[in-house]
Amino acid sequence: MKSMxxxxxxxxVVSGFSPGPRRAFYARxxxxxxxxxxxxxxxxxxxxxxxxxxxxxAQEVVVGxxxxxxxxxxxxxxxxxxxxxxxxxxxxxxxxxxxxxGDNASQVTAIENMVSGGARAILITPSDTxxxxxxxxxxxAAGVMVIALDSPTDPQNAADALxxxxxxxxxVLIGQYARAAxxxxxxxxxxxxxxxxxxxxxxxxxxxxQGFGIKHGDPRIACSQDTQGNQAKAQTAMENCLQxxxxxxxxxxxxxxxxxxxxxxxxxAGKEKSVLIVSVDGGCAGVKNVRAGIIAATxxxxxxxxxxxxxxxxxxxxxxxxKATGFTDTGVTLITDLPKxxxxxxxxxxxxxxxxxxK
Numbered sequence: 452m453k454s455m456x457x458x459x460x461x462x463x464v465v466s467g468f469s470p471g472p473r474r475a476f477y478a479r480x481x482x483x484x485x486x487x488x489x490x491x492x493x494x495x496x497x498x499x500x501x502x503x504x505x506x507x508x509a510q511e512v513v514v515g516x517x518x519x520x521x522x523x524x525x526x527x528x529x530x531x532x533x534x535x536x537x538x539x540x541x542x543x544x545x546x547x548x549x550x551x552x553g554d555n556a557s558q559v560t561a562i563e564n565m566v567s568g569g570a571r572a573i574l575i576t577p578s579d580t581x582x583x584x585x586x587x588x589x590x591x592a593a594g595v596m597v598i599a600l601d602s603p604t605d606p607q608n609a610a611d612a613l614x615x616x617x618x619x620x621x622x623v624l625i626g627q628y629a630r631a632a633x634x635x636x637x638x639x640x641x642x643x644x645x646x647x648x649x650x651x652x653x654x655x656x657x658x659x660x661q662g663f664g665i666k667h668g669d670p671r672i673a674c675s676q677d678t679q680g681n682q683a684k685a686q687t688a689m690e691n692c693l694q695x696x697x698x699x700x701x702x703x704x705x706x707x708x709x710x711x712x713x714x715x716x717x718x719x720a721g722k723e724k725s726v727l728i729v730s731v732d733g734g735c736a737g738v739k740n741v742r743a744g745i746i747a748a749t750x751x752x753x754x755x756x757x758x759x760x761x762x763x764x765x766x767x768x769x770x771x772x773x774k775a776t777g778f779t780d781t782g783v784t785l786i787t788d789l790p791k792x793x794x795x796x797x798x799x800x801x802x803x804x805x806x807x808x809x810k
Contacts, residue, residue, distance in 0.1 A: 512542040514765040515565035515573040516758070517558050519602075521548035523680070523708070524734050525754050526576065528807035529600065532755035533574065536762040542769070544762070545570060552679045553646055555579035559586040565595075572596040572765030574614075574758070580605040580650040596768045598775055600757045602651040612764065612775035614757045616783050618651050618731075621750035622658020622703075624785040624794070625729035628748045629701055630663045631791035632727055636700075638663075641674040641692045643685050643704045643713055652705055655731055659703045673699055678709045685712030693720055704730045707737030707749060714745050733786060735810045738802035741786055748787035751802055756781045 516533045518526035530546060537544035545568055547561035555578050563586070565573050573595055577583040580602055587597050587609050599610040607613060629638075642659070645652025665671060673696035676688035685704065692699060693716065702717075704710040710730040717723040723745075730737065733751020740746045764775035785795065786802035803810065 511569075512766060512769040513545060513565075513568060513570045514542055514762055514769070515545045515547070515561070515568075515570040515575075516761075517546075517561045517565075517573065517575040518548045519552045519554075519576050519578045520550070523552070524736070524808035525601075525706075525732060525752075528734075529576070529754040529758045532758035533762050536759045540762065540766045542762070542766055549578050552681070553578050553649070555582040558583055562586045562590050566590050566593055570595060571769035572598065574598050574600050574761040574765065575610075576601045577604055579648055581648055584609040596765065596774050598761050598764060600761055601752075601754065602649065603778075605648075605650050607778070612777060612779065614761050614764070614775075614779045614781055615651075616750075616752035616757075617780050618654035619658040619661075621731045621752065621783045622655040622660075623662035624658075624750045624783065625703065625731065625748055626659040626662020626664075627794050628662075628785060628787065628791055628796070629659075629703070629727060629729050631794050632747060632789070633701065638671050638701045639673045639696060639699045640665075640671050640701045640703065641676075641689070641696070641699045642672065643676055643678045643688050643692075643702065643709045645705045646677050646679050655705060656703070659729070663701075678705065678712070680706045680709055682708040682712035685709035686716045687712075689713035689716035690720075693717075693722070697722075700726055702726050702728045704728065706730060707732040707734055707740065707746065710737070710746050710749075711740065714740075733784070733802060733806055735803065735806040735808040738786055738799050738806045741802065742788060742799040747789060748785055748796065749802075751784045751786050751805060753781050753805070754807055 514537060518529060520526055534544055545565050549557045558578055573590060577599060584604055590597055597610045599613045601615050603613050604610045642656060644656050674692035676691060678685040678688050702713055704713055707730050710728050714723060717726055728746045729748050730746050731750045733749055737749050741749055767773050784797050786799060787796050788799050790796045
């Protein structure tokens, strides 16, 4: 009989034990079967090693992805990137989404379900960056690594890591562009924002003000409205702003759906050619609106990159125990066909090659 101390090149499957003080079991390599007789302690140790190795090899790596919604093209592309990477890495991806942007309750339930379902890591775009923190901390206490995508939690270190656009920079870029485009002309500004308590919205808003060179409360800000990034709500918000300040000539929007809704209100009022619109996202529909002259400039971000890097980090943690930490900047580019001196940008040809959504 060959020694069992050397390396085994094929899977070892324990078939059964025989009674008696000296226990024997069948060991199978490929198609052959060998009766191996060992002393009780040695047999127990070998069986334990074999069974443990077999269970470890068979254990499936599960990763969770929770987005704000499953309808916004940004999150559709994020999910697509995560699914593709999970398939390539040989892991199972559990997915969930809020019913609307800001739906914290659904995201809390999704975290609990994923932890119960055996997820080793969860990727999340938090709808409410403060309210989600207790659920994230509970998951981390259970040994699950949590990575925030796109939107940082508040505080940011509530999650293990953040893979996202530098949203402050995204706002700064379009603020700088708007200031350069106005070329010293008096500005009457409207901001169509996200919602209170959502870090990504605050960062973009603050970045825009910084880039334009103004502060909160500046009298040039004629109107500010929350839209939840929704096109229909943005249209209504813009109508309200025009009633309050008909002379608005600069418009910042939290995202491109909000810009599209605002444009509808401006066109209905006959003011679409007199208002400079800047936004954030870089989806294909938004870049097409830049090319058409509806949006003057947008800051393009890259959700597929966020998701792909996030899944890679989740798999690394599941297989080696190494956690992702800190902030990973997934990039942002200003897209416009009307570049301004001193503001770095790319044209819509570049933007359409890198955009997400229906081309």
